Amino acid sequence: MVFLQQLVNGISLGSVYSLIAIGYTMVYGIVKLINFAHGDILMIGAFCGYYAFLWAQGSASPVLAVAFAFLLAMAISALVGVIIEKTCYKPLRNAPRINALITAIGVSIVLENGARVIPFMGPNPRQVSIPEAFKGVFALGGLTISKVQVLTLATSLVLMVVLTAFVQLTRTGKAMRAVSHDMDAAQLMGISVNRIVSITFAIGAALGGAAGVLYAMNFPMINPYMGIMPGLKAFIAAVFGGIGSIPGAMIGGLVMGVAETLTKGFISSKLADAVAFGILIVILLVRPSGLLGKSAREKV
């Protein structure tokens, strides 16, 4: 029973990792950039959700207020994602990849420390108060699942299904896949690469923002550095699943969450992070392209 309970905890944590990992993997799939600022998008989403909820809770029911928080967080995160792409990454699209990578780390530092000085964010952690409607647990036999965990799972699942449908079924989705496959050829076929790249950043950041709200509801404290660890772990999840593969990121996130929780629960809580990063090393040794990644041959 304890094992099942830990599994539930792990899947709930893992689904948040999945949402963040999708952002990493989508951006990598299109522009071959590890967007290290993605974890900080999660932080921005969490802060937007926090203020949106505070503003809306007076005039709307808690469920509506939370829904509003999600929408606003996703919208602002998407906007921030696109702005970052246009201003920082686009000028470097044809530069060596290491330049873009260093820029991404720079953007991450700017976002974190920028958040420290912006008065309504600030360096001090803020407590998030969870509305009564979302407090409490469902008991199934000896198993307990908190309402927030259910919300996390449901929201992640819905977002992932919508994303998969979008990528597989719409024209824009088809164009994204084409750009990911071969950017130059896609451009020759009349696809506006700039537009597709922006859309990719917007979707990735929106999912990151949603993950931020979920993260803040699960672990109700927000601060400018809150995105670093989940961002790092989601990055590993993306590599584990095969960077560039969306289903891979989903599976990778779940595996990371479950592995971390089970290690804490049954081996030792001191080793949880060691196991998470150990997984990365093993994957890179055994299957460098990840679980579902395509083994791409470098064209000479």
Add this chain to the structure above:
Amino acid sequence: MFKKSAVLLVILAFVVALLPACSATSNTIAIGTIMPISGPVSTYGIQSRDASQMAIDEINAAGGVLGKKLQLYVEDDEATPEKTVNAFTKLVTQHKIVALVGGLTSPCTLAIIADAQKRKVVLVTPSSTNDTVTDAGNFIFRACYNDSFQGQVMAKFAYQNLGAKTAAIIFDNTNDYSKGLKDSFTAAFTALGGTLVDTESYAKGDTDFNAQLTKIASNKPDVLFVPDYYSTVSLVAKQARTAGITVPMLGADGWDEIANNAGDEVDGCYYSNHYSPDANDQQVKDFVAAYKAKYNAEPNALAALAYDATYMIADAIKLAGSTDPDAIQAAMMKTNKKFVTGQISFNEKRNPVKSAVILELVKGDVANKPKVVYNTTVNP
């Protein structure tokens, strides 16, 4: 090329010429303080800084020390040991401080004690309770009791007052304060005859404790000891209640301010602290009233300790009759006075011998806002 270096040289000369102007002038005595004014324990840092400044202002208003005014130089370390080291170097080299109030958290203070001892700066930490803090040498003092005492107090309270036979601990494996408390609680609780059913850990900055708490819940302890600072405690407490842990949680002085940073999940919990603002003592009342008048907030225990630490230093300089480090150190050893947080005299390890109070969190008048009430005092 030559021109460029000439310009640089001139600028450099200017900077060097300006530098001494920044440090203390001859009619002030420089005291430093390093506090986490931002970051996870900022509430402590801000209040401690303010209380220290209040003490300095009071002393200066009463004529200063040795005919000179005291000047407080403040640095922020964000509760990160590396930043404490940088701040300390800056205070010593640039402002030539003769004594330091700080650091606040144990890991931060531990990072600078060796340096303070070497440079002969009298360091009085108001609130670092880790046992090893004063081991670095005779220049290191503290205004609070240490963790072996605090852990014992809580273990005794759990076993005798709450009737707990089993206990579990969840602690921060990367924090000396948390580790020290875990050790002393474990030793005292088992010595009394209690059983520790589970000890779980996490790392600084962790937010997900579900796995550890699920495990603790399955071991059904009578009490759960959470020796960490308020911001982490409130996260642990929320998740503990969701995981089905309904027993009282216990904490130490890091819980100070928890009532302003957590909701009804901490109702029925207890923690040990250095003083209670509603104690029936004239000195406490005066301090609380003055602090409220100046900063419009109720001072927490760490503020009271920083206030005491500042007075201790001023008294020692007065008694020493000079700012010679060895003379101040010798005068510090002679401290024996009633301060806000109690009667303080130092033992041979420069730890004050003083009592602890146990505070209880009860359901407040406002929903989701617990109230702190005085429970009992434990003497050493």
